Amino acid sequence: MKYTQGKYLILSKKTLAKEIYDLTILCPDVAAAAKPGQFVNVKADGFMLRRPISICSIDKNKGTLRIIFEVRGEGTKAMSQLAEGSMIDIVAPLGGRGFKLEQYETAVIIGGGIGNPPMLAVAEKFGANGTVISGFRNAAAVILQDDFKATGAETILCTDDGSAGRKGFVTDALKEVLETKKPDIIYACGPDVMLRRIIEIAKANGIKCQVSLEERMGCGVGACLVCACRTIRNGDEYYAHVCKDGPVFNAEEVLFDE
Amino acid sequence: MSNTNKLAVNFCGVDFKNPLIPASGAFGYGREFEHFYPLSTLGGISVKGTTGTKRNGNLPPRIAETPSGMLNSVGLQNPGVDHFIKIELPNLKTKDTVIIANIAGSTADEYREIAEKLDKTDVDMIEVNISCPNVKAGGAAFGVTCEGAASITKIVRAATSKPVMMKLSPNVTNIAEIAKAVEAEGADAVSLINTLLGMRIDIKTRRPILHNNVGGLSGPAVFPVAVRMVWQVANAVNIPVCGMGGISRWEDVVEMMMAGAKTIQIGAALFANPMAPVEIIEGLEKYVSDNNLNSLQDIVGTVKPW
Numbered sequence: 001m002k003y004t005q006g007k008y009l010i011l012s013k014k015t016l017a018k019e020i021y022d023l024t025i026l027c028p029d030v031a032a033a034a035k036p037g038q039f040v041n042v043k044a045d046g047f048m049l050r051r052p053i054s055i056c057s058i059d060k061n062k063g064t065l066r067i068i069f070e071v072r073g074e075g076t077k078a079m080s081q082l083a084e085g086s087m088i089d090i091v092a093p094l095g096g097r098g099f100k101l102e103q104y105e106t107a108v109i110i111g112g113g114i115g116n117p118p119m120l121a122v123a124e125k126f127g128a129n130g131t132v133i134s135g136f137r138n139a140a141a142v143i144l145q146d147d148f149k150a151t152g153a154e155t156i157l158c159t160d161d162g163s164a165g166r167k168g169f170v171t172d173a174l175k176e177v178l179e180t181k182k183p184d185i186i187y188a189c190g191p192d193v194m195l196r197r198i199i200e201i202a203k204a205n206g207i208k209c210q211v212s213l214e215e216r217m218g219c220g221v222g223a224c225l226v227c228a229c230r231t232i233r234n235g236d237e238y239y240a241h242v243c244k245d246g247p248v249f250n251a252e253e254v255l256f257d258e
Numbered sequence: 259m260s261n262t263n264k265l266a267v268n269f270c271g272v273d274f275k276n277p278l279i280p281a282s283g284a285f286g287y288g289r290e291f292e293h294f295y296p297l298s299t300l301g302g303i304s305v306k307g308t309t310g311t312k313r314n315g316n317l318p319p320r321i322a323e324t325p326s327g328m329l330n331s332v333g334l335q336n337p338g339v340d341h342f343i344k345i346e347l348p349n350l351k352t353k354d355t356v357i358i359a360n361i362a363g364s365t366a367d368e369y370r371e372i373a374e375k376l377d378k379t380d381v382d383m384i385e386v387n388i389s390c391p392n393v394k395a396g397g398a399a400f401g402v403t404c405e406g407a408a409s410i411t412k413i414v415r416a417a418t419s420k421p422v423m424m425k426l427s428p429n430v431t432n433i434a435e436i437a438k439a440v441e442a443e444g445a446d447a448v449s450l451i452n453t454l455l456g457m458r459i460d461i462k463t464r465r466p467i468l469h470n471n472v473g474g475l476s477g478p479a480v481f482p483v484a485v486r487m488v489w490q491v492a493n494a495v496n497i498p499v500c501g502m503g504g505i506s507r508w509e510d511v512v513e514m515m516m517a518g519a520k521t522i523q524i525g526a527a528l529f530a531n532p533m534a535p536v537e538i539i540e541g542l543e544k545y546v547s548d549n550n551l552n553s554l555q556d557i558v559g560t561v562k563p564w
Contacts, residue, residue: 002293003293004293004294005294005532005533043530047323047530048323048324048326048327048328048477048478048526048529048530049321049323049328049529049530050529050530075323091532215318215319216318216319216320216321216322217321218321218328218330218529219284219290219528219529219532220529221290221291221293221532222286222289222290223284223285223286223290223291223528224283224284224286224321224330224332224529225283225286225306225315225320225332225335226318226319226320226321226330226332227318227320227321228315228316228317228318228320228332228335229318230317237314238314239314239315239317239318239335244290
């Protein structure tokens with residue numbers, strides 16, 4: 001992991017859905033080092049702590065990164081005021097472990113809600129060998145479907161209320177996909193309850209699985225130890241740190257609270 | 259003589275190239291910050307609090323943002339003193355900066371055992387944490403009474419010939435009395451303040467944001483409290499004071515030194531601005547030059563109270 005702190009130009013800013021913003025940042029040094037699954041730690045004007053935002057897409061030729069975030073509180077609200085053409089202060093790319101992609105040929109790629117953006121960088125690698133399952137609360141919350149289709153992947157859209165795509169959870173769609181396909185690996189990012197069910201399904205089907213976790217962070221680089229998550233390491237329970245030991249973990253390492 | 263040398267300070271017998279020290283718990287063992295600047299930039303490093311054996315720390319969430327500050331409840335997660343001595347210290351000793359081992363124990367015996375082990379190493383100083391608000395046994399329990407603080411000081415003093423700096427808790431009625439108690443037992447210096455005990459509640463879930471329910475407040479919110487306590491302690495003892503609590507700019511360092519601190523530590527500010535130490539050192543160099551000071555130490559304790 002090699003990272004830096006700097007102020008970079010926001011090349012474009014779009015609103016994808018209510019309170020969901022899409023920034024493309026010109027940052028050639030960061031883009032050159034960035035890997036799918038890593039994140040950037042964004043300075044929110046007037047706030048004590050930076051906000052970790054997953055990297056959605058990396059364009060090494062153009063030297064750009066794309067990040068998508070949802071306004072969840074005052075800090076992300078301040079970030080949403082950043083204008084196209086202004087500078088954004090980031091520490092990046094962070095995350096000691098992104099998604100491991102190299103050794104796999106076929107994948108099912110799953111995102112839940114604001115967990116969808118980091119899955120685009122994964123889908124871009126697999127192209128037509130990927131199956132993307134995206135889940136959202138409702139039609140108004142749906143994002144990135146054209147982007148996922150453009151990768152060449154088969155795409156399945158699910159909403160909790162059926163107002164777009166099929167009604168139901170991503171886990172229902174996953175089970176159906178696995179009736180006809182046996183991918184080398186399943187990648188996922190989303191709420192804990194979703195990840196937990198996906199890990200169970202992956203295990204029951206004997207398929208490898210990597211998940212991206214979220215936790216409240218302090219420094220973002222691995223020094224302050226606040227973003228602890230429960231894992232198994234060498235047979236013992238160990239509080240790993242999402243920022244440096246993750247944010248991506250192998251399914252068999254992760255422990256969820258009862 | 260360069261401006262850099264004008265920032266130099268001898269602090270209880272140890273030479274620091276400048277007074278700036280990342281605080282224990284905010285900087286790990288320095289590895290993560292080498293991406294931003296060489297560690298030799300820093301006056302010293304107070305490393306992550308080290309206990310006798312490894313500790314897993316508290317359940318998450320361990321952090322909550324607050325107005326101009328943050329609460330943390332890490333709970334002293336660390337790999338233990340043997341790991342520190344074998345793996346981290348040899349690396350740190352190549353970095354051309356003062357290495358301060360920060361130690362914490364659940365029992366008096368644990369403090370003694372860690373201090374004895376560190377005495378045989380080439381660590382430069384020992385900072386003794388008797389003020390961690392996030393662990394159930396020991397920690398803050400020793401730091402909130404004169405008797406407790408004095409007894410741990412005595413034990414560590416007897417276990418090592420290294421300079422011993424006692425890190426004081428602000429969660430007390432009279433911090434100057436605690437400082438006098440540790441001075442009487444042979445402490446070479448005091449550092450203050452550790453975090454202030456605080457709490458936040460999520461009003462939707464009625465759950466405290468921290469899984470530990472309560473945690474330590476740091477950041478600019480605590481700075482005025484820290485300045486006040488450093489001033490009170492510096493006026494009460496003859497041993498040198500290392501000031502900390504909410505420092506984020508060079509102006510804060512000057513203010514803290516005027517209150518009586520010879521060296522300073524910086525913690526929470528590193529999270530939003532990892533470059534803060536470099537910016538602060540540059541600011542202090544300019545301050546010394548603009549004010550024609552021979553040494554930055556000339557301002558220590560120069561506050562003119564009404």
